[in-house]
Amino acid sequence: xxxxxxxxxxxxxxxxxxxxxxxxxxxxxxxxxxxxxxxxxxxxxxxxxxxxxxxxxxxxxxxxxxxxxxxxxxxxxxxxxxxxxxxxxxxxxxxxxxxxxxxxxxxxxxxxxxxxxxxxxx
Amino acid sequence: xxxxxxxxxxxxxxxxxxxxxxxxxxxxxxxxxxxxxxxxxxxxxxxxxxxxxxxxxxxxxxxxxxxxxxxxxxxxxxxxxxxxxxxxxxxxxxxxxxxxxxxxxxxxxxxxxxxxxxxxxxxxxxxxxxxxxxxxxxxxxxxxxxxxxxxxxxxxxxxxxxxxxxxxxxxxxxxxxxxxxxxxxxxxxxxxxxxxxxxxxxxxxxxxxxxx
Numbered sequence: 001x002x003x004x005x006x007x008x009x010x011x012x013x014x015x016x017x018x019x020x021x022x023x024x025x026x027x028x029x030x031x032x033x034x035x036x037x038x039x040x041x042x043x044x045x046x047x048x049x050x051x052x053x054x055x056x057x058x059x060x061x062x063x064x065x066x067x068x069x070x071x072x073x074x075x076x077x078x079x080x081x082x083x084x085x086x087x088x089x090x091x092x093x094x095x096x097x098x099x100x101x102x103x104x105x106x107x108x109x110x111x112x113x114x115x116x117x118x119x120x121x122x
Numbered sequence: 123x124x125x126x127x128x129x130x131x132x133x134x135x136x137x138x139x140x141x142x143x144x145x146x147x148x149x150x151x152x153x154x155x156x157x158x159x160x161x162x163x164x165x166x167x168x169x170x171x172x173x174x175x176x177x178x179x180x181x182x183x184x185x186x187x188x189x190x191x192x193x194x195x196x197x198x199x200x201x202x203x204x205x206x207x208x209x210x211x212x213x214x215x216x217x218x219x220x221x222x223x224x225x226x227x228x229x230x231x232x233x234x235x236x237x238x239x240x241x242x243x244x245x246x247x248x249x250x251x252x253x254x255x256x257x258x259x260x261x262x263x264x265x266x267x268x269x270x271x272x273x274x275x276x277x278x279x280x281x282x283x284x285x286x287x288x289x290x291x292x293x294x295x296x297x298x299x300x301x302x303x304x305x306x307x308x309x310x311x312x313x314x315x316x317x318x319x320x321x322x323x324x325x326x327x328x329x330x331x332x333x334x
Contacts, residue, residue, distance in 0.1 A: 047276025054215055055247045058240040061217055063233050068216025071269050075306065101216035109267040
């Protein structure tokens with residue numbers, strides 16, 4: 001008989017993300033990922049939020065406990081328009097998957113698809 | 123960010139592009155082992171005759187503190203630009219000391235390096251707020267769709283700052299600069315070998331054009 005461990009995957013809607021501040025998003029993601037969950041964000045993070053997440057991840061790395069995150073999102077769809085540049089409009093994030101670095105592994109990624117593997121450990 | 127702040131940021135970037143300045147603080151960014159320090163050393167040696175900016179190693183995260191070299195005058199395209207070069211630690215989303223042990227470091231050395239590497243990543247991120255532009259160094263033998271590349275490019279686009287992609291390690295037979303170009307076609311790219319100096323003059327012309 002094959003024994004199976006389960007991995008929880010949390011899919012968070014764009015509506016929920018829109019109501020959250022950047023810090024709330026980063027905290028939510030890290031709290032979930034540090035407990036072994038895989039998080040999928042429907043509308044992703046902005047580039048500035050992504051670096052905040054990486055920065056916060058670095059402060060929470062603990063040797064032998066938490067080695068960081070695997071995060072994958074698509075490159076921005078297109079260059080922002082002239083008016084976007086003038087008015088400094090934000091570039092919207094795209095669907096993003098985030099998980100513990102020791103469990104989530106990216107197999108392949110290009111402009112159109114992200115293929116990952118989740119390891120469930122012993 | 124409110125409307126006024128957004129307008130100010132976007133308009134400021136636009137004005138900077140119109141009234142190009144001749145001095146720029148440029149950050150060298152990229153994943154670990156992309157060749158950032160090798161390129162920084164080459165730029166410094168070619169244009170200031172000074173000593174190397176940092177040591178180079180095959181073990182990832184050799185550079186764990188950002189290093190700045192001021193007043194490097196580059197002459198290209200019949201004009202000059204004075205650069206402050208900031209060689210930043212490799213950006214990463216994960217740091218596992220066991221990876222360093224696989225490169226032959228003892229456990230205490232690996233743990234020390236891991237701790238310093240996490241601080242280095244934070245330092246690299248902090249520098250993003252204090253730059254006029256970025257050279258994003260990519261290893262042309264590797265898959266360009268790494269999250270570090272996507273995140274750095276997204277940040278420069280959001281800040282309205284110039285970015286030049288450097289496809290490095292073209293001396294290696296498995297390198298493919300065209301793979302990088304097709305991944306990020308909206309940005310200028312120069313392919314070089316920082317180690318051998320191949321096509322380095324083309325890079326200097328591009329630096330003068332995009333950051334000058």
